[in-house]
Amino acid sequence: MNIYPRLFDEIRPHWKLLVGSLGFSVLMAAMEMVPASLTRPLIDDAIYGKDWPLLKMLAMSLMVALIFRTISHWARMIFTGLLAHRVLYQVRTKLYEHLQSLSLSFYQNKRTGQIMSRVTNDVAVLEQFIVEGIRESAVNVLRVVIIVAILFHTNWQLTLLTLIPTVPLIWFTRLFQKRIGVSYRQMRRRLADMNSILSDTIGGIRVVQIFGQEEFEAEKFRTKGREFAAAGNATQSMQALYMPSVALAFGAGQVIVWLYGGHEVLQNRLSPGALVMFSGYVSQFYAPVQTLANSANLFANTSASAERIYEILDTEPDIRSQEEPKPMPEMQGSIDLENVSFGYDSSENSIEGLNLHIEPGQMVGLVGPSGSGKSTLVSLITRFYDVKDGAVKIDGHDIREVDLKDLRSNISVVPQEAYLFHGTIRDNIAYGRPDAPFEDVMEAARGANAHDFIMRLSDGYDTHVGERGTKLSGGERQRISIARAILDNPRILILDEATSAVDTESEVAIQTALDRLMLGRTTLAIAHRLSTVKNADKLVVMEQGRIVEEGTHDELITLEDGLYKRLVEMQTKLGSEEAE
Ligand SMILES: Nc1ncnc2c1ncn2[C@@H]1O[C@H](COP(=O)(O)OP(=O)(O)OP(=O)(O)O)[C@@H](O)[C@H]1O
Ligand SMILES: [Mg+2]
Structure with missing residues (x-):
């Protein structure tokens, strides 16, 4: 996938900043070349010619160039900084907003740490792309072309000689970047691993401590830390080899200039001033070549990060309103499940061929063993997931056809956790x-x-x-x-074990509160403690994704061998044992 057109789309709205950044960079590069270009007249005409007024004039010009360089240096940093941070802000915000729209199924297949690192680290890589990739590449190409042109114009034989060290320099830089890229990726992965261990164990610190697994967790962390350190050492030793080698290439170029150029001066084919100028340009020449050789690596990095960013941005939410959704501002609150089947993955259905009708304002108790699909059923009514088969209807409208906002603004859930x-x-x-x-x-x-x-x-x-x-x-x-x-x-209130975490006394108090709350709205209450839903208008008993019994407490309690009856008997027995 070529992501660069898309990256430029992000930058395009800020084109004025880009122009400012590039413009001042070019100006700065030009001003950097002035001192070297003035050395020839300085030495040959002013000093050897003993021309004091010319010397003053040239010194003034140098100063002016210096001032312009300083100003453009300052301006280009300001413009580039503004550009980079506006783009980062824009991409980050877009990512976050998009993440909010994505469905639960997306989050269940991704680790939080991964998603976080895309929003923070991968977006940060774009800054490097703007600063080094766009600004520096453009200016460096210009620098190299201009310097080479001036050098050739001055003395083409000497120019060819000084270009010799660029060959190993480019080759070595690319090799180095490839190698060090591997280590950097390794370091990033290990850092992400350490982050996930951190977030996991800080969240679960009580469990870690009570089960005495501090040492176990610390060892996991140490292992990743050691691998991080090893990768870090590898990059360091590569840097340690690379940096001095680059300096060697630079130095060799200068030696060539002084040796061959000096010889030319001795033969009177080159003036001393031209030689000093030559040396000045050569010293400005290798650094941009080195950066350009490095840019392949930078572009590879940018692509990788941008691909991870766009992978998220291109993920369509599974659940969203259709093109022209039906508005539902005044919900009455009847709920119908018609032959509904649903499974979290393709293998097994958690809800199977389920039919249920709830009148507006009715209070329905949903009971059944753990894992029977009660919470899943609720997630279908709030449209956290879409049914595989059948339909969920509210006030007779298929909820896939109504505006998701209208639907959810009329429903409240008190979740299990x-x-x-x-x-x-x-x-x-x-x-x-x-x-x-x-x-x-x-x-x-x-x-x-x-x-x-x-x-x-x-x-x-x-x-x-x-x-x-x-x-x-x-x-x-x-x-x-x-x-x-x-x-x-809300019009529809869903209570998933709303009183599971409270003591009996609070439960009674909350129950009265809930009774008040349920008045006049459709309520679906999931309960393990059956006594809390005893007074429901209707009880729905679920088992293995199906409704097995439906009716009032008084009706269900009389069913011979009924699941509800068995559950009630077990809880009464437990209750009386507890009381003893
Ligand atoms: N996100 C999920 N991904 C895959 N399977 C899931 C997911 N959530 C629930 N399940 C499975 O779906 C089935 C029904 O789960 P559900 O949470 O609806 O049960 P429940 O009736 O609410 O149970 P409990 O009374 O313990 O809360 C279970 O077998 C469960 O393992
Ligand atoms: Mg549940």
Whole structure:
């Protein structure tokens, strides 16, 4: 894939900065050549000619060139910096926005560390591309051409001789870059490995410590660290060989100039001034050649990073609104699943031929053994995944036809694992309605039976919850999550084990809150503790991706050999044993 046209598309909107950057670079390169070009008249005419006014004039010219060089040096850095960082900003933001639109299935097949490194490291490579790839390459080609032209004009035999060291220089640089590229890639991979170990074990530090696996994790980290160090050493020793060798080539070029050029001067075929000028240009000549020889490597690096970036940008979300979606601003809240089948991968279906009808405003309890597909069913209603077969309909509309935003803005989910964001309690409750008045936030917290514990915290609603809410207890997190749903005031409310992490006393309190919350809206409550959904208008019992029983508690409890009856009996037995 040729990604360069696309990269230039990113740069095009900032073409003025690019022109500024290139323009000042050319000016700077030109000013860099002035001192060498003045050496000939300085030595031959002013010094040997004992011409003091000319000497002053030439010195003035040198100073002017120096000032212009300084100004253009400053300006080109400003322009290039602005250009690079605008492009980085634009690409990063585009990536992040696109990531937000991608479906769950994308995230389940990628490691967080990988995605993060694309947004941070790979985008950073573009800066190098703009600075070295575009700006320096353009200017270096110009430098080399101009210098070679001047040298040839002065003395073509000497020029050919001084070009000799460029052959090994180019060859050696390309070889070096190929080798060192391998080590750099190795280092990047090891760094990514160390990052994933870090994020994994910091997130799970309690598990690490309680199972006494510090040494095991440290050894994993040390192994990657050693490999990183080895790759780092390899690059260092290559650099150690390369840098002095380059200096050797440069030096050899100068030796040739002085030896052959000096001989020419002795033969009176070249003036001393011309020789000094020659030497000055030669010293400015090798560095751009070296950079140009290196650019193949730079372009390869850029391609690799850009490909990783565009791989994400080109991933279409599986789930999105169709071209002209049906608007659904006023949702009533009836839910229909018609012959729905779904599987996370091609092998096995987690939901199989499922039919379900829920009336607007109904409260439905969803029960069944672990892994029977309850959470999966919920993910289909919120359209985190699309069904493989059949259809999910809300108010009679296939949810694939309605605007995804309308659909989700009418549904709230209190998930199995409450997820809080870094920030205050207030921000977390108001997550779905950031402009909600504080009164409403408190009202929602009261409804979730969270207000009292929040008021006991030192900063009340302004208390920071820590990353993922780790400064709160599991039950507290869950109540914040319920308050968030209450404040959102959805038409359809989905509770996935909403009271699983709270004690019996809070559960009773939350249950009353939930009862209040459920009034007037369609509610689907998943529960392991069957007592919490006993009063549901309808109970749906799932087993292995199918609905096996449906009815009220009173109906299901009378079914001989029914799954629900068995589950209730087991829980009652456990309950009474606990009570004893
Ligand atoms: N992201 C996923 N990728 C692949 N398989 C999955 C995924 N999520 C769930 N499954 C599988 O789908 C099946 C149903 O899972 P689901 O989470 O819906 O069960 P559940 O009824 O909610 O269970 P629990 O009561 O334990 O929460 C399980 O066999 C599970 O292993
Ligand atoms: Mg579940």
